[in-house]
Amino acid sequence: MEKKIALVTGATSGIGWATAISLAQLGYNIIATGRRQKRLQDLQKELNKEGVDSLTLTFDVSQKDAVKDAFATLPDNWKKVDLLINNAGNAHGMDPIQTGSLDDWDAMMDINVKGLLYVSHEVIPEMVKREKGTIVNIGSIAGKEVYPLGNVYCASKHAVDAITKGMRLDLNPFGIRVIGVHPGLVETEFSMVRFKGDENRSKSVYQGYQPLTAEDIADTIAFAVSRPPHVVLADIVMLPTAQAAATLVKKNL
Ligand code: NDP
Ligand code: 8X3
Numbered sequence: 001m002e003k004k005i006a007l008v009t010g011a012t013s014g015i016g017w018a019t020a021i022s023l024a025q026l027g028y029n030i031i032a033t034g035r036r037q038k039r040l041q042d043l044q045k046e047l048n049k050e051g052v053d054s055l056t057l058t059f060d061v062s063q064k065d066a067v068k069d070a071f072a073t074l075p076d077n078w079k080k081v082d083l084l085i086n087n088a089g090n091a092h093g094m095d096p097i098q099t100g101s102l103d104d105w106d107a108m109m110d111i112n113v114k115g116l117l118y119v120s121h122e123v124i125p126e127m128v129k130r131e132k133g134t135i136v137n138i139g140s141i142a143g144k145e146v147y148p149l150g151n152v153y154c155a156s157k158h159a160v161d162a163i164t165k166g167m168r169l170d171l172n173p174f175g176i177r178v179i180g181v182h183p184g185l186v187e188t189e190f191s192m193v194r195f196k197g198d199e200n201r202s203k204s205v206y207q208g209y210q211p212l213t214a215e216d217i218a219d220t221i222a223f224a225v226s227r228p229p230h231v232v233l234a235d236i237v238m239l240p241t242a243q244a245a246a247t248l249v250k251k252n253l
Pocket of ligand 2: 139140141142150183184185186246
């Protein structure tokens with residue numbers, strides 16, 4: 001039987017990288033995307049070790065035309081994506097609304113929300129035609145709660161939650177499974193991006209307790225997508241045990 005194809009956005013680090021590896025271990029051929037080409041090449045070497053075929057696409061999800069152009073380069077035998085992991089995204093800054101940066105706000109809405117839509121727009125029509133497929137959207141605890149200084153990041157992830165629900169409704173006639181995965185604190189490059197390379201501030205986010213790892217999230221995604229076709233784990237909120245809510249984390253400092 002032909003191998004299924006999974007497309008993972010934001011596969012150059014963190015949750016996306018770990019998910020690409022986990023899905024390869026499940027036997028999927030992988031389309032890995034991101035902006036950092038060298039990282040994609042490194043990932044491809046790891047995927048080769050898993051014995052699957054892979055292909056990389058280097059583009060910025062927030063650039064509508066770049067997304068279209070990248071998908072247009074897909075060879076015919078890679079066009080039928082069985083599993084889409086909409087993971088690319090980040091927080092940019094953490095400021096009160098009255099002093100927030102317009103560039104940060106643009107980045108979060110353009111990447112986390114519009115980028116997810118642009119990629120989905122390229123993938124979903126083929127799933128609809130074939131009346132099958134699975135979509136996993138990576139939201140966040142920030143899409144379930146709003147926390148101080150989280151304002152626009154939380155808004156972007158609430159939008160991801162709404163889009164996930166909307167996809168599930170609209171794609172219901174076609175038997176397409178739509179899964180929302182909403183992690184709490186996961187130690188990745190996320191905080192380095194949010195705090196613009198401030199290593200001390202980034203490290204402190206994960207100190208005094210055991211955060212989730214990217215592999216924890218990847219394991220859960222692999223579990224969810226490998227349920228029988230009649231089962232959808234529609235909405236998964238996943239926290240470190242030390243975290244009870246977005247801002248309540250039991251730390252031993
Ligand atoms: P990382 O910073 O480690 O990874 C982010 C990924 O997104 C990278 O591969 C990056 O690739 C990609 N990305 C960012 N901007 C763009 C862009 N404009 N175009 C294309 N790709 C882009 O963070 P995580 O792995 O933690 O984050 C993955 C997802 O998980 C995000 O949606 C995040 O919001 C969400 N999340 C993270 C949590 C956490 O605590 N870490 C908790 C809850 C949700 P590149 O830079 O190469 O383009
Ligand atoms: C990332 C987790 O708590 O920083 O989405 O919003 S949090």
